[in-house]
Amino acid sequence: MKNILHLLLVVLGVVLVQCAASDLERGLGNEIDWLPLDEGLQVAKSENKVLMLIIHKSWCGACKAFKPRFAASNEIKQLSKNFVMVNVQDDDEPDDPRYSPDGKYIPRILFLEPSKASVMLDIFNKNGNPNYKYYYSDAESVILSMKVASIVGTERNEL
Numbered sequence: 001m002k003n004i005l006h007l008l009l010v011v012l013g014v015v016l017v018q019c020a021a022s023d024l025e026r027g028l029g030n031e032i033d034w035l036p037l038d039e040g041l042q043v044a045k046s047e048n049k050v051l052m053l054i055i056h057k058s059w060c061g062a063c064k065a066f067k068p069r070f071a072a073s074n075e076i077k078q079l080s081k082n083f084v085m086v087n088v089q090d091d092d093e094p095d096d097p098r099y100s101p102d103g104k105y106i107p108r109i110l111f112l113e114p115s116k117a118s119v120m121l122d123i124f125n126k127n128g129n130p131n132y133k134y135y136y137s138d139a140e141s142v143i144l145s146m147k148v149a150s151i152v153g154t155e156r157n158e159l
Contacts, residue, residue: 026057026089028054031069032080037094044114047084050153051112052146054087055099066137073139079146108120108134109142111149123149
């Protein structure tokens, strides 16, 4: 009886962990290790890793089109291991103006320096609209920015 109870508790724990992780992925891929923003900021600082922040809404047409493209990219999944990955949706979007450097449009992807949690303003969608620098609609542009952020973040951390 004790073994059955123990097994049930283990299974319940695994299910709860998987549910929590799937809640954080919000359509952007459950193979990425997502963290809530507050925890992500702490981990980025302690591990000295760049934080990648995706801000999106559940009702947004552009966000709905973007999410499966992002989630399907194996290269994004691989590159995500170099970052602390955070995505916020709807009411979880922070009110702090630093997270909207050129507007509150969505989706936005920002890269944050680990030590100061400040937005790396020079990492943006080079293929996109200059009026909406942090807007991404395709995986290829995200991959390019992730590669640049990884290199720039490493160089800045070494200074």
